[in-house]
Amino acid sequence: MTVARRTFLKGTLAVGAVGVAVGAGLLAPRRVLAARPQTAFEAKSVQDALKAVVGTDLTEASGKVKVKAPDIAENGAVVPVTVTAALDGVEAMAIFVEKNPQPLTSSYELSPAALGFVSTRIKMGKTSDVIAVAKAGGKVYSARKEVKVTIGGCGG
């Protein structure tokens, strides 16, 4: 085998190895397709849920994150919540109901094309703060709003 051929084959093998490594997630690009954060959904405190979903429970309260939700929820089973994060590079957002047995309701991974905006409807067991977080530039920003609930929505 000539030297050139050996080098060529070595190069091909190296590319193959890199390919396998990327596949195995070892050389993952910055925006990794994460799996569902199951432990976050089982957490019984906002702190534990935060650590499991955004990696930290240290958040900075920010006026750039807004939680729009009714002051009083007619029906705790269907509470509309809209979260906007006026931040550059929002990668992830999450919505918690502080006094729900498992506070995390949902988390969202956003591509660079997506805006820091999500709207949905959640169940609240009783009057509680709704807490929204947005992760951008390595930091986690938060905002909260109290929603009064007259008829609880967790099925109890």
Next chain:
Amino acid sequence: MASTIKMRATERDGVVVVKALMAHPMETGQRKDKKTGKKIPAHYITEVVGEHGGKRVMTAYWGPAISKNPYISFKFKGGKKGEKVRLSWKDNKGQSDSKEVAIR
């Protein structure tokens, strides 16, 4: 089979707003059947994916605290009228559905 997803994607000033309503019981697993007294098993959408141009724009991980017949809205840049947006969901029982609409 009829789709469980009603969806609209509208573009304005370069931003596409997607609104979708899904038909799903979103059972928490805590509710009791009034006749038998037994808990109705948890049955809820665990993941919702929004795609445009073959790329994921938004991935939502949901728990049972999302309301029955769930609603979601999200926004992204770069979509043009006529291009397609796809929304897919899957639940904890392995069921799933998907729908594609054109941006208007």
